Amino acid sequence: xxxxxxxxxxxxxxxxxxxxxxxxxxxxxxxxxxxxxxxxxxxxxxxxxxxxxxxxxxxxxxxxxxxxxxxxxxxxxxxxxxxxxxxxxxxxxxxxxxxxxxxxxxxxxxxxxxxxxxxxxxxxxxxxxxxxxxxxxxxxxxxxxxxxxxxxxxxxxxxxxxxxxxxxxxxxxxxxxxxxxxxxxxxxxxxxxxxxxxxxxxxxxxxxxxxxxxxxxxxxxxxxxxxxxxxxxxxxxxxxxxxxxxxxxxxxxxxxxxxxxxxxxxxxxxxxxxxxxxxxxxxxxxxxxxxxxxxxxxxxxxxxxxxxxxxxxxxxxxxxxxxxxxxxxxxxxxxxxxxxxxxxxxxxxxxxxxxxxxxxxxxxxxxxxxxxxxxxxxxxxxxxxxxxxxxxxxxxxxxxxxxxxxxxxxxxxxxxxxxxxxxxxxxxxxxxxxxxxxxxxxxxxxxxxxxxxxxxxxxxxxxxxxxxxxxxxxxxxxxxxxxxxxxxxxxxxxxxxxxxxxxxxxxxxxxxxxxxxxxxxxxxxxxxxxxxxxxxxxxxxxxxxxxxxxxxxxxxxxxxxxxxxxxxxxxxxxxxxxxxxxxxxxxxxxxxxxxxxxxxxxxxxxxxxxxxxxxxxxxxxxxxxxxxxxxxxxxxxxxxxxxxxxxxxxxxxxxxxxxxxxxxxxxxxxxxxxxxxxxxxxxxxxxxxxxxxxxxxxx
Amino acid sequence: xxxxxxxxxxxxxxxxxxxxxxxxxxxxxxxxxxxxxxxxxxxxxxxxxxxxxxxxxxxxxxxxxxxxxxxxxxxxxxxxxxxxxxxxxxxxxxxxx
Numbered sequence: 001x002x003x004x005x006x007x008x009x010x011x012x013x014x015x016x017x018x019x020x021x022x023x024x025x026x027x028x029x030x031x032x033x034x035x036x037x038x039x040x041x042x043x044x045x046x047x048x049x050x051x052x053x054x055x056x057x058x059x060x061x062x063x064x065x066x067x068x069x070x071x072x073x074x075x076x077x078x079x080x081x082x083x084x085x086x087x088x089x090x091x092x093x094x095x096x097x098x099x100x101x102x103x104x105x106x107x108x109x110x111x112x113x114x115x116x117x118x119x120x121x122x123x124x125x126x127x128x129x130x131x132x133x134x135x136x137x138x139x140x141x142x143x144x145x146x147x148x149x150x151x152x153x154x155x156x157x158x159x160x161x162x163x164x165x166x167x168x169x170x171x172x173x174x175x176x177x178x179x180x181x182x183x184x185x186x187x188x189x190x191x192x193x194x195x196x197x198x199x200x201x202x203x204x205x206x207x208x209x210x211x212x213x214x215x216x217x218x219x220x221x222x223x224x225x226x227x228x229x230x231x232x233x234x235x236x237x238x239x240x241x242x243x244x245x246x247x248x249x250x251x252x253x254x255x256x257x258x259x260x261x262x263x264x265x266x267x268x269x270x271x272x273x274x275x276x277x278x279x280x281x282x283x284x285x286x287x288x289x290x291x292x293x294x295x296x297x298x299x300x301x302x303x304x305x306x307x308x309x310x311x312x313x314x315x316x317x318x319x320x321x322x323x324x325x326x327x328x329x330x331x332x333x334x335x336x337x338x339x340x341x342x343x344x345x346x347x348x349x350x351x352x353x354x355x356x357x358x359x360x361x362x363x364x365x366x367x368x369x370x371x372x373x374x375x376x377x378x379x380x381x382x383x384x385x386x387x388x389x390x391x392x393x394x395x396x397x398x399x400x401x402x403x404x405x406x407x408x409x410x411x412x413x414x415x416x417x418x419x420x421x422x423x424x425x426x427x428x429x430x431x432x433x434x435x436x437x438x439x440x441x442x443x444x445x446x447x448x449x450x451x452x453x454x455x456x457x458x459x460x461x462x463x464x465x466x467x468x469x470x471x472x473x474x475x476x477x478x479x480x481x482x483x484x485x486x487x488x489x490x491x492x493x494x495x496x497x498x499x500x501x502x503x504x505x506x507x508x509x510x511x512x513x514x515x516x517x518x519x520x521x522x523x524x525x526x527x528x529x530x531x532x533x534x535x536x537x538x539x540x541x542x543x544x545x546x547x548x549x550x551x552x553x554x555x556x557x558x559x560x561x562x563x564x565x566x567x568x569x570x571x572x573x574x575x576x577x578x579x580x581x582x583x584x585x586x587x588x589x590x591x592x593x594x595x596x597x598x599x600x601x602x603x604x605x606x607x608x609x610x611x612x613x614x615x616x617x618x619x620x621x622x623x624x625x626x627x628x629x630x631x632x633x634x635x636x637x638x639x640x641x642x643x644x645x646x647x648x649x650x651x652x653x654x655x656x657x658x659x660x661x662x663x664x665x666x667x668x669x670x671x672x673x674x675x676x677x678x679x680x681x682x683x684x685x686x687x688x689x690x691x692x693x694x695x696x697x698x699x
Numbered sequence: 700x701x702x703x704x705x706x707x708x709x710x711x712x713x714x715x716x717x718x719x720x721x722x723x724x725x726x727x728x729x730x731x732x733x734x735x736x737x738x739x740x741x742x743x744x745x746x747x748x749x750x751x752x753x754x755x756x757x758x759x760x761x762x763x764x765x766x767x768x769x770x771x772x773x774x775x776x777x778x779x780x781x782x783x784x785x786x787x788x789x790x791x792x793x794x795x796x
Contacts, residue, residue: 676795678728678788682719 018085019092019113023077027113028096030071030078030121031160034153037067041150057145064149065132068156072125079118088115089555091230093166100169107227112166116556119363119549120163120295123370127287128156130520134378135279137516138385148188148277155181159288163295167228168217171296175213175260178289179206185284186276198272205269209259216252219245229299237302237560250303250310254317257293263351264321267344268623274336278384281336282377286343287370294347294366297354298553301560304354308459311355311564312469315447316461318351319476326483330490331610331617334402335380338491341620342428343373345480349443352473356456357564358446359557360535360550365443367549368435368531372424375524379421382513382521383407383495386414390502393509404491405604409500413510416518418496420525425492427528429485429586433543435531437583440481442537445578447474456564481582485589493597501603539575704745711738725776725786729769736765 019025040063044056082088091114100107132152139148158177165171179202187199221227223245224235239246257263262270273285284290297304297314304311322345329341346369353362387401400406411418427434430441450456451470459466500507512518535549550558601607610618619625711734718731740758747754780786 674795676792678791679720679723686716686720 017090017092018088019082022085023074023081024092024113025094026074027078027092027094027111027164030074030125030164031157033067033071033074034156034160037063037153038150038157041146041153045144045146045150047146057140060146060149061136061140064153065129065136067153068125068129068132071156071160072122072129075118075121075125078113079122082113082115082118091117091166091556093230095166104225105221105227107167107169110166110170110228111164112229113164114556115552115554116295116298116363117163119367119552121160123367124156124159124163124288127370127374127524128283130523131279131283131287131374131378134282134381134517134520135277137514138279138381139277142277144188148185151181151184151188152280152283155185155284155289159292162292166230168220168232169227171299172213172217175256175292176210178284178292179203179210179260182206182273182284182289185280186273188276188280192275195275198269198275202269202273205266206259209256209266212252212255212259216249216256219249219252223249233300233302237306239306243306246303246307247310250307251313253296253300253303254293254310254314257296257314257351258317259293260296261290261293261347261351262321262344263293263317263347264324267321267325268627270344271337271340271620274334274340278336278377278381281340282374282381285340286373286377290343290347291350291366291370294350294354294362297351298359298363298557301354301357301359301557305357305560305563308455308466308564309461311357311456312459312461312466313355315352315355315456315473316469318348318353318355319473319480320348321345322348322352322480323476323483326480326487328617328620329487330483331614332487332620333404333604333618334400335383335404335407335491335495336377336402338404338487339373339376339380342376342484342488343369345484346373346428348480349440349477352447352477353443356443356447356450356470356473357454357561358443358450359561360547360553361439361442361446363553363557364535364549365436365439367534368427368439368528371524371527371531372427372434372436375420375424375521375528376428378517378521378524379417379424382414382417382517383410385513385517386410386510387502387506389511390506390509394503394505396503396506399503400604403604404494405601405607406502407495407500408498408502408601409496410510411496412500413507414496414512416512417521420518420521421496422492423525424528425488427531428488429590430481430582431586432583433529433532433540435528435534438532438535438537438540441579441582442535444474444477444481444582445537445575447477448574448578450565454565478581478585481585482589482592485586486593489590489593490597493593494601498597498601501601503603537575539572539579701745701748705742708738708742708745711735711741723788725779725788728788729772729776733765733769736761 041060044060047056091112093110093112095108095110097109098106099109132149135148135152139145142148155178158174158181160174162171162174162178165174183199183203186202187196189195190199217227220232220236223239224232226232226235236246236249259266270285270290274281276285304314325341325344325348329338329345332338332341346365350362350365350369353359353365355362384401387399387406391397391399391401423434427436430437432438447470451467451474457465457467457470461469500510502510533544533548536543536546538546540546609615616622715731715733715735715738718734719728722728722731740761743754743758743761745754776786779791783790
């Protein structure tokens with residue numbers, strides 16, 4: 001089908017779309033509401049501190065979460081409208097303006113509403129609203145309260161543009177926007193140099209991924225001549241099977257995803273990103289932004305379905321990342337770093353899902369992970385907040401409020417937070433019937449089942465058969481399930497159980513967080529418990545309707561999933577064994593963590609430094625130092641010696657010097673001519689006239 | 700007939716050019732410029748025999764402008780003499796670069 005014809009067909013489809021004239025026409029308002037909040041809060045943040053500061057704070061507290069709530073309500077209305085229409089096959093696309101009309105390249109400011117984007121909108125605005133509410137209490141005493149909400153609202157705007165954009169360039173606007181907000185929020189407390197460094201690191205590492213994304217866009221444009229998702233996906237999946245161009249496109253796209261979603265080798269920025277305020281870690285670095293890569297792969301699933309080797313790469317990198325990060329999380333002492341490595345690890349699971357072509361499973365894990373990881377981060381925020389208050393009470397602010405060794409026994413002081421975090425821990429470990437169990441199990445069983453008789457199993461990766469790769473992926477996934485059980489239980493036990501190590505005087509000041517902070521945590525706890533019902537497996541059909549999410553996403557990813565799924569079907573017996581194995585691995589992890597936790601832990605100041613392999617793990621394998629030595633230092637040395645002292649100075653001085661002498665010589669010649677002697681001028685005029693006359697005569 | 704007039708005109712013009720190029724006295728220079736103008740006038744009149752009265756109209760125009768120029772020029776020459784007490788153009792080099 002030629003492209004103009006394709007466009008015509010789409011125009012016809014758009015004209016008769018079942019969502020026309022419904023509430024979906026208001027979809028443009030979704031990103032604009034948080035933008036309005038960002039503008040208002042941004043203006044308020046510029047107001048100098050004055051006596052009215054309380055009044056302005058009240059406005060921020062109202063506007064910041066308010067616009068998010070409005071966005072969430074609108075998303076819900078659109079979602080309900082979409083659910084009432086029986087069959088929406090084509091996405092609902094609205095173009096508002098032309099952005100780049102360059103020759104044949106026509107990029108519009110357009111939004112694309114389909115089952116995947118509205119799901120993402122619900123997660124972003126829903127979880128976002130809860131985290132905004134939490135922030136009202138958590139950041140209430142911060143001097144830059146309005147600036148914080150301005151950034152946070154701007155982040156949600158960008159994230160909604162990312163998931164609603166109808167073409168690669170519009171998505172890229174959101175992609176860069178969330179990167180910018182992430183940078184701004186990591187370095188939110190910019191008076192500490194480490195925070196600024198962390199922000200810079202996140203930004204620079206993401207640049208590498210963005211480079212891949214851009215190259216992928218260029219390749220798509222030169223191959224099919226369009227950048228709209230619908231027409232590009234259609235044209236790319238219409239390419240003859242085994243087209244050589246699909247593999248590089250998919251791999252470069254995945255490089256972009258690896259940067260944004262913190263996969264090997266670009267995961268190094270995420271643990272440092274914990275320098276930002278804890279609600280930011282919950283919203284940006286756990287629930288939404290870091291899942292953008294998973295979203296992008298689901299969005300461009302026809303490309304990955306057409307390049308099985310690239311899908312194998314995605315699954316393998318996901319599995320390696322999941323395992324690698326889980327091992328590091330075993331020996332982290334900072335509660336937020338444990339959660340950060342856990343996020344990297346869980347993102348790895350999502351990439352296993354979308355890598356093996358189980359797109360709905362990957363997105364399912366994205367959603368459930370958004371619930372329980374946001375909960376864990378917010379709970380950690382409550383704990384850190386409580387320790388801060390306690391240390392502030394006794395004027396020992398230098399103590400580390402984020403170190404697990406300074407916690408312990410907190411369940412007596414913060415029962416609600418402890419219960420919620422316990423539930424989330426069980427969910428992430430994969431204990432039924434909590435949300436994480438269903439999503440993780442679906443990913444692992446998909447990886448297992450595709451190892452036989454699917455295009456993935458028949459493809460090769462550097463000569464290794466795909467089935468072998470998939471078994472490795474499955475094995476790493478199982479090992480990670482075990483490790484997840486260990487490190488999460490360890491974190492939970494160190495935080496809430498055993499004796500309190502905060503300090504004798506501090507104990508009287510330890511209290512449960514204010515209601516505005518516990519309420520969002522408890523709402524998330526409910527979601528963590530019931531989230532699995534979104535997509536029940538066949539085997540749990542007695543609990544309710546099965547595969548609800550898979551059916552919902554069918555028009556978006558169904559075709560690609562079927563391409564990669566192949567023929568084999570896992571029997572329910574095998575599935576039961578797989579489930580038991582996964583749950584067993586998680587339980588074993590919990591038991592191991594429980595047994596090893598009997599060794600008493602001292603508070604941070606009294607603990608010796610980790611030695612041996614524990615020290616290696618605590619240092620995250622020293623990857624940062626290695627990278628510092630082989631990348632950062634050579635680059636800065638190159639910049640300071642060769643480029644600055646060598647090239648810049650010689651070249652600058654050279655150019656500068658020669659330019660000066662050139663001007664000086666020209667000046668001298670010109671000055672000679674201006675002798676002030678009228679006679680000489682007359683001679684020159686006559687000579688000029690002669691030259692003109694002569695040339696006229698000769699021509 | 701026209702040829703003769705044109706030859707006279709050319710001779711007059713050349714004298715004027717040579718004067719401008721070689722002499723240094725402002726008044727002489729001035730007269731030489733007038734000479735060149737009148738040489739051109741002569742050729743205009745001569746050509747008007749061939750091409751109609753337009754040439755003669757031009758001559759009137761040139762004479763008007765020349766009169767204005769002479770008025771201005773002589774005024775400047777007088778000012779220059781009052782200031783420098785000399786009309787030798789070689790002495791007037793204040794504007795050299």
